[in-house]
Structures are given as structure tokens and as C-alpha cells.
Amino acid sequence: MENRARLLAAAREVFVERGLNVTLDEIAHHAGVGIATMYRNFPSRSALVDAVYGERDEQLDRILEEALAQEDSWDGLVLYLERMNTFIDADRGLRAVVMTTPEGAEAFAEGRVRRSARVEELIARAKEDGYLRRDAERSDLFLIDVMVDAVRDYTANVDAEQWRRCMAVLLDGLQARPEQVPLPGAALTRDEVAAAMKDVGRRRSIGQRPG
Numbered sequence: 001m002e003n004r005a006r007l008l009a010a011a012r013e014v015f016v017e018r019g020l021n022v023t024l025d026e027i028a029h030h031a032g033v034g035i036a037t038m039y040r041n042f043p044s045r046s047a048l049v050d051a052v053y054g055e056r057d058e059q060l061d062r063i064l065e066e067a068l069a070q071e072d073s074w075d076g077l078v079l080y081l082e083r084m085n086t087f088i089d090a091d092r093g094l095r096a097v098v099m100t101t102p103e104g105a106e107a108f109a110e111g112r113v114r115r116s117a118r119v120e121e122l123i124a125r126a127k128e129d130g131y132l133r134r135d136a137e138r139s140d141l142f143l144i145d146v147m148v149d150a151v152r153d154y155t156a157n158v159d160a161e162q163w164r165r166c167m168a169v170l171l172d173g174l175q176a177r178p179e180q181v182p183l184p185g186a187a188l189t190r191d192e193v194a195a196a197m198k199d200v201g202r203r204r205s206i207g208q209r210p211g
Contacts, residue, residue, distance in 0.1 A: 005043045006031045011052050015093025053097050058109045060098070063087060064184075065188035074131035075181065077122050078171060081141065085148050085167065095149060100175050104114035116190075133176045144170050 010031035013020050024045060029037040042048040055205065062081045070076035088095045097108050119138055125131035148163045155162040188196070 003031075003033055003037050006033060007048070008051060013046055015047040015052060016091045017198055019092035020096045024048065049093075053094060053108070056091075056094055056097075057108060059087065060064070060084070060111065060115065060156060064115055064122075067122060068118060072120070073125035073129045074175075077126045077174075078134065080119070080122060081144065081171065082164075082167065085145060085163065087153075088149075089163075091153065096201070099145060099149060099197070101197045127176075130176055132174055133180055133183075135183045135187075136174055139190070139193050140174075140183075142193060143188070144174075 007027065011027050014027055014030055024038050024042070025035050027048070028035045038048075042051065064080060067076040067080035067083070070079060084098075088098055097147075098112075101109065116138060119141065123132060123136070123138060123141070127134055127136075144167075148167055151166045152160075153165045
């Protein structure tokens with residue numbers, strides 16, 4: 001049990017700082033144990049990621065439930081986007097789990113699908129109440145998270161809170177207004193989002209750039 005606790009602590013530290021793009025060997029070394037000890041406690045990468053982030057998956061569910069409990073539908077939508085991004089702000093591994101499908105994080109796909117249906121409920125309420133522009137879709141909200149994450153990385157060493165300013169700008173663009181110019185193009189489908197997430201996870205695992 002002591003070695004398992006050491007491995008979990010080491011994995012949390014490494015994932016927070018470097019994301020999930022690390023080997024089990026590196027984590028075992030960080031914990032001060034051999035790779036055989038790693039495999040006795042965690043027979044696969046997925047098992048280790050699940051152990052580290054399983055509780056976080058439940059916390060993400062609670063954020064969404066709190067958002068749905070808000071009486072004002074716009075307040076609920078804003079709370080969800082802001083709390084989600086605050087929650088994943090300080091943990092690169094969690095950001096990878098939430099926003100891509102990296103090797104070892106496949107088990108989180110079920111939670112992502114479960115939450116997606118509830119986010120659709122948030123969106124429908126905000127549209128019905130006249131707060132959210134009619135052409136905004138679930139994938140648009142997800143891509144807002146992607147944009148905010150890019151800002152977070154870009155300004156991390158200059159102003160770590162700059163992403164909140166960009167979030168405010170994006171939220172303003174989501175609000176319904178009279179005679180609003182329609183959004184160009186079409187929102188990504190669920191399958192297209194899933195394909196993009198998988199592709200980003202694959203590229204990050206091998207250090208490849210888009211294109």
C-alpha cells in the first residue's frame with residue numbers, strides 16, 4: 001500500500017506539471033520505485049490515470065449539477081463555463097483528460113458523454129429564456145474551452161489570470177441580441193468533435209504539430 005500511495009502521489013505531481021505525455025517509467029522513477037513495482041500496482045496506463053483522476057470526474061459532475069440548479073439559466077451557463085475552466089486551470093493532466101482523448105484516459109469518455117447531455121440542457125434553457133444566441137451549439141461551448149486553454153498556455157508566465165478576460169469576451173459574444181449576424185459555417189457535429197479530440201490526443205502523445 002505504501003508503494004501504491006507513493007506512485008499515486010508521484011503521478012499527480014508529474015501530471016499536473018507535464019500533462020499525461022509521460023511514461024510509466026518516468027513516474028516510477030519520480031516515485032523512487034522500480035517499473036516492476038509500478039506494474040504490480042497499476043497494470044496499465046489507463047489504470048493509473050483512472051486512479052489519479054477518477055475523483056476529479058465526479059467533481060466535474062458536481063459543477064454541472066450546481067450550474068443546472070441555478071434559477072437563472074444564463075447564470076447557470078456562465079457558472080458552468082467559468083467553474084470548469086477554473087477547475088482545470090492548474091492541472092495539465094486534467095486539462096488533457098477533459099479536452100482530448102489521450103492514451104490512458106479512455107475511461108473518461110463515458111463521463112464526457114454523460115455530461116454532454118446535461119450541458120445540452122443548460123443550452124436549451126438559456127435559449128428558451130432568450131439569453132443565448134439561437135445558433136450557438138454544444139460544440140461551440142467546447143471550442144470556447146479550447147480557445148481559453150490556448151490563452152492559458154500562451155500567457156501562463158505573463159499573466160496567469162488573463163484567460164478570465166478572454167472568457168468574458170467570449171461570453172459576451174454568446175449572448176442573444178436583436179438583429180444578430182448569424183455565425184458563419186456550421187457547428188461541429190459530435191462525431192467531428194470526437195475525431196478532433198482523438199487526433200489532438202494522438203499528436204500530443206508523439207509531440208506532433210497540426211498540419
